[in-house]
Amino acid sequence: MIADDRGGAMNPIDSRLQDALDGERDPAELPADLRDAYVRLITAARLLEVVPPTTVADRVMAEIRRSPAPTLSPARRAARWLSRPRAITFRLRPAWTLALAAGLAAILLIPSEPGTLNPGEAQGVARFVGHFPGARSVEVVGSFNDWSRGKLHLQDDDHDGVWDGAAVLPAGQHEYMFVVDGERWVADPLAGRYVDDGFGAGQQNSLLVVRPASGTP
Amino acid sequence: MVNEGPPDGEVVARILGGDGEAFGILIRRYEPGLLRFATRMLGNPDAAADAVAESLVRAYRHLAQCRDPSRLRSWLYRITGNRCRSHLARRHTSDIPLSEAPPLADPSDSWVALERGEQVALVERALAALPAEKREAFVLKHVEGMSYEEMAAVTGARIPTLKMRVHRAREALLAALEELV
Numbered sequence: 550m551i552a553d554d555r556g557g558a559m560n561p562i563d564s565r566l567q568d569a570l571d572g573e574r575d576p577a578e579l580p581a582d583l584r585d586a587y588v589r590l591i592t593a594a595r596l597l598e599v600v601p602p603t604t605v606a607d608r609v610m611a612e613i614r615r616s617p618a619p620t621l622s623p624a625r626r627a628a629r630w631l632s633r634p635r636a637i638t639f640r641l642r643p644a645w646t647l648a649l650a651a652g653l654a655a656i657l658l659i660p661s662e663p664g665t666l667n668p669g670e671a672q673g674v675a676r677f678v679g680h681f682p683g684a685r686s687v688e689v690v691g692s693f694n695d696w697s698r699g700k701l702h703l704q705d706d707d708h709d710g711v712w713d714g715a716a717v718l719p720a721g722q723h724e725y726m727f728v729v730d731g732e733r734w735v736a737d738p739l740a741g742r743y744v745d746d747g748f749g750a751g752q753q754n755s756l757l758v759v760r761p762a763s764g765t766p
Numbered sequence: 767m768v769n770e771g772p773p774d775g776e777v778v779a780r781i782l783g784g785d786g787e788a789f790g791i792l793i794r795r796y797e798p799g800l801l802r803f804a805t806r807m808l809g810n811p812d813a814a815a816d817a818v819a820e821s822l823v824r825a826y827r828h829l830a831q832c833r834d835p836s837r838l839r840s841w842l843y844r845i846t847g848n849r850c851r852s853h854l855a856r857r858h859t860s861d862i863p864l865s866e867a868p869p870l871a872d873p874s875d876s877w878v879a880l881e882r883g884e885q886v887a888l889v890e891r892a893l894a895a896l897p898a899e900k901r902e903a904f905v906l907k908h909v910e911g912m913s914y915e916e917m918a919a920v921t922g923a924r925i926p927t928l929k930m931r932v933h934r935a936r937e938a939l940l941a942a943l944e945e946l947v
Contacts, residue, residue: 567933571929590940596882597889599886600802601801601805604801606790608819609823619830708776
């Protein structure tokens with residue numbers, strides 16, 4: 550007998566029974582007396598699974614309608630700000646250009662509405678659209694971002710399965726792929742042009758040609 | 767647990783984007799389990815309903831602080847568990863008076879239902895006699911069906927501690943349930 554923390558007494562139960570109740574042992578392997586105890590505890594748990602016949606949904610919804618909308622912390626607000634589509638225009642003096650080029654390239658890859666982007670000379674706006682119903686995330690990787698994930702996410706704000714986004718890219722030819730749910734690499738079926746991915750398995754990358762915005766009518 | 771509809775993370779994003787009505791999806795999804803958990807912890811359906819309602823409102827107001835919306839269930843149980851503990855502390859005892867024991871689950875006149883109701887009452891009394899921490903551990907493990915990892919996220923306790931609480935709760939319940947089955 551051991552004392553419990555309320556001064557009462559109880560018998561420790563066989564470790565084989567504890568293992569079976571933890572799902573680490575097949576209860577069918579228990580001797581008869583332990584199997585009876587197993588059934589008694591599992592039955593007790595099933596009896597406690599009854600859901601109370603009540604609901605608080607109406608009072609909770611009434612209360613939250615009177616409450617201010619939940620707000621993001623400053624840190625999370627900053628993270629959302631960085632991921633929100635926006636137009637970014639920089640006027641760079643030549644001396645700064647090389648020093649900031651890498652950082653600027655990353656910023657310009659933030660997805661945005663095409664109309665809000667403002668490409669510079671020798672740059673253009675690339676728009677990506679894909680139909681991936683049920684996907685949790687879709688992003689674009691390609692030669693323009695070193696095939697790195699996490700730099701160009703597409704959006705499906707109305708949850709209709711159509712994911713889209715746009716980015717400013719250097720004018721010229723780029724290879725790219727969609728990455729769906731962080732693990733499935735898919736060629737863009739709407740790309741129209743493809744090139745072998747060079748890994749010898751017959752896979753193809755989508756091909757995109759970006760024309761300089763200044764050259765478009 | 768049936769979990770239909772959009773994933774929790776998507777619902778949370780909608781709410782934080784201004785669609786407060788989407789919180790109803792989360793209520794429908796988690797209210798039954800939270801009410802059951804709180805009822806088993808407090809032994810009083812009215813107090814449990816108050817604790818769950820307060821917890822859900824609190825969850826809504828602090829939704830932006832939910833660091834991982836994919837683990838929303840653990841977060842909601844944690845808030846509700848804290849609420850229940852506060853309620854128990856205000857009562858200055860972890861014992862639940864038998865007079866506050868929940869009504870029989872199936873109060874019909876049939877003999878089978880009556881026998882089942884008596885069994886439920888027997889188990890509820892045995893559970894109510896446990897210290898709150900062991901009661902919580904047993905309910906989360908065997909009634910809500912959580913893993914020890916999820917229980918740790920809900921309670922903030924370490925897994926070995928939770929295993930010990932569950933083991934001790936089983937021992938105490940087994941001793942109290944000689945009449946069962």
